[in-house]
Amino acid sequence: MRWIWIDKFVEFNSGESAVAVKNVTLAEEHLHDHFPGFPVMPECLIIEAMAQTAGILVGEAKKFEEKVILAKIKKAVFHDFVRPGDSLRLAAKIESIAPEAASTMGIVTCNEKTVAEIDLMFSHIDQNLAGKEFPEENFVFTDTFKSLLQGSVFNTGKG
């Protein structure tokens, strides 16, 4: 099953930008070890949350026909700890999109304070790595993953 690490989308402008929310809870067991007595969200998992937000934005822009894979973390700067009880607002924007790849810019805020800046690159893998074959089915955008968009208030039309 596809691992889902964001809770819902609150804004979605097809091909342009999206905002998702991730609520952090002490029920997440890794926080008990990271660190004992001082639980903070691992920064790599903040990157994952942004990768899912921006990845769905990039995938939807091509009607989920491409297999969109995180290919490069262009920038990841962290300004503050994220703790249990925090609600992260992940805002992603498409900077460039081409047949073979896309680049995104992202800002993560908590209570309107910027906690991270994360810029990513995604590869449309069927358009790259000539000669290699990937499974026919789109293993990135499973129904479960796409269901994140259902029930969200979003706008897929431009303007």
Add this chain to the structure above:
Amino acid sequence: MVMNREQVLEQVRTVMVDALGVDDDEVKQESTLMGDLGAESIDFLDIVFRLEKAFGIKIPREELFPAEAIMNNPEFVNNGKLTENGLAELKAKMPHTDISEFAKNPEMSKFADLFTVGMIVNFVESKLKAA
């Protein structure tokens, strides 16, 4: 605004520093992207996006880095070397690169060394002139 070569190089250098995480004094005209600056395949797309933004130009797929179309065609590559046809194709596809040295012994293992910072500067200059 017309940019001279020095100004173009300076902007290209910024793109390389940002895209590849190298120091600016490492980026010289003769630096090879893969060998000297450690670029990997996805970095080439990153560089293309950044150049488009920095110079306000459009770079169609394969125009700056036409390696894939040549490398995967048996008419152009034989026994680890570029064929006559392959060299002609390379010359046509990469007018912004001097391939005369490479053509003397066109081994594919040396192919990546054609992609240099200077080559990108040539490419951007030709694009800016055409604009």
